[in-house]
Amino acid sequence: MFNLTYEFKLKPTKNQVAIFEEWLEQCRKVYNYALCERKDWFKSRSCQINACSLRSEYIIPADTKRPTYASQCRGLTVARANIPALKAVQVHVLQQTLKRLEKAFVSMWENGHGFPRFKKVGAMRSFVFPQLGKSPIQGNAVKLPKIGLVKFNQSRPIPEGATIKQARVVKRASGWYVMLTLQWDLDVPQPAPHGEAIGIDVGISHFVAVSNGRLFPNPKPFRKLESKLKLLQKRVAKKRLGSNNRKKAQAKVSRLHERIANIRKNYHWELAHNLCDWAGMIFAESLNLKALAKGMLGKHCLDAGWGQFLQILEQCCFKRGVFFLKTDARKTSQICPNCLTETGKKLLSQRIHSCDHCGYTTDRDVAAAQVVCIRGLAAVGHTVKMLSEGKFTGIPATEESSLL
Incomplete structure (x- = not known):
């Protein structure tokens, strides 16, 4: 599989901007709630059982399993049935938010990153549609699930033969953007050593x-x-x-x-x-x-x-x-x-x-x-001495090159 990401600037209406803002806020709340659930579980097991601090530690039953992406997705299904604001958001978007939190914990365990932090108002700036329907690009608009057609500035043509696998809506200071992930069913070999x-x-x-x-x-x-x-x-x-x-x-x-x-x-x-x-x-x-x-x-x-x-x-x-x-x-x-x-x-x-x-x-x-x-x-297997063969040639080192 070969993937490329194309970025375009959106031109949403006022109603669509309001929907984007609301969805970002709901994603932030889901992220913070899931993080709080995981943090409480870790804190309840951070000290000895005979020296647990009732003031700063939460008492969670010993047989309670560690919250995972799968268990929190099941909890999200129950929450969407009872909370109308969550039900208004596409379910896959909220699941991607939970997957984002899971990746943060994996990075903490495997790469030595810090413990994930809660996100304050306005800190969540993107949400992902992992699946799009058939023909999501219609003219100069992209069709997003549960939102509809959103116009965008197609600054470059989308290559033929590519499948649009997902779309990420991003909020920036200059406006709203969509990042389309294109996929081709082919394997591109890595370049081999050659030339200068x-x-x-x-x-x-x-x-x-x-x-x-x-x-x-x-x-x-x-x-x-x-x-x-x-x-x-x-x-x-x-x-x-x-x-x-x-x-x-x-x-x-x-x-x-x-x-x-x-x-x-x-x-x-x-x-x-x-x-x-x-x-x-x-x-x-x-x-x-x-x-x-x-x-x-x-x-x-x-x-x-x-x-x-x-x-x-x-x-x-x-x-x-x-x-x-x-x-x-x-x-x-x-x-x-x-x-x-x-x-x-x-x-x-x-x-x-x-x-x-x-x-x-x-x-x-x-x-x-x-x-x-x-x-x-x-x-890469070359053992030649570059200076002895005159390979290092060019302008004097005191002169700067220009990109113009």
């Missing part, structure tokens, strides 16, 4: 350094708009809680956050396509992004969005038939790519790589990208 190879090294001073000597600047969208964001947040803090003026001020903050995210994502896509134009193999570092985000440069790391960029680069490589691989990131900036000896650079302020052993000199980030390229080639 490049390695990349992500950073803060330069967003990406390429092994051929090119440097791409860091757009820093958050840093450039931080003062404006700070001003808008101050205006929100001065407004009375619950007032319409406060809601309007919060909407401006949300739109600015969305603008920052769009600038960053657009730059990532443009850069990914630019890199795919140059090579048949792209190698990148496998970074511990969680640890980097918690360091003293965490604000700059999060502003750069390396995790999103590497995901986009991998998607772009798959789409364009370019081989992509992540390599070991240890000591990439400490090793000389020419003689493979450790140089022992200790300060981040030391931005020039100069090897005392062989005399090779270049930008520090470019040298790290060349080491990444060598490691990637070794991982």
Whole structure:
């Protein structure tokens, strides 16, 4: 199976917007109730039976089983029969909300994520239709179960032969969007190693350094708009809680956050396509992004969005038939790519790589990208020395490339 997600902006009527808002609120309540049920069960078993705190722990019978997705779906069926507001929402939408909570607990157990949190008013911003009827796309409108036809701006054509498996309605500061998941009954093979190879090294001073000597600047969208964001947040803090003026001020903050995210994502896509134009193999570092985000440069790391960029680069490589691989990131900036000896650079302020052993000199980030390229080639079975064969060629490392 091969899946793609297409995103379009909806043009709902006022009645449809009211339905969307109501459904989001009901999904939030179902999510919070199910989370409370699970949390109470865990708390009732968090201490010894002879030392249980009656003030902060709930007494639940010992034979009560742990709440699961299946048991909570059965409870949802009973609740929908007694609560009209829940019955007005399509049942599969509420079940997907429970599945979302189940995934949050699985991520906590398997990936070390935190305990799921309750969602306050307005925090739930999407709901999913896991099944759509036949021919859900009718002209420039999508037919959603229990809602009907909702117009949308079809910015690009939907490919023929694809089956629309599900639809996710998303609320953003700029409006409502629908994300259609398209599925084809075919298997697309992963691109094989071929063609020219490049390695990349992500950073803060330069967003990406390429092994051929090119440097791409860091757009820093958050840093450039931080003062404006700070001003808008101050205006929100001065407004009375619950007032319409406060809601309007919060909407401006949300739109600015969305603008920052769009600038960053657009730059990532443009850069990914630019890199795919140059090579048949792209190698990148496998970074511990969680640890980097918690360091003293965490604000700059999060502003750069390396995790999103590497995901986009991998998607772009798959789409364009370019081989992509992540390599070991240890000591990439400490090793000389020419003689493979450790140089022992200790300060981040030391931005020039100069090897005392062989005399090779270049930008520090470019040298790290060349080491990444060598490691990637070794991982796919190539053991050639790139510099000795003149593979690392390009413009001087001090010149920055442009995406224009």
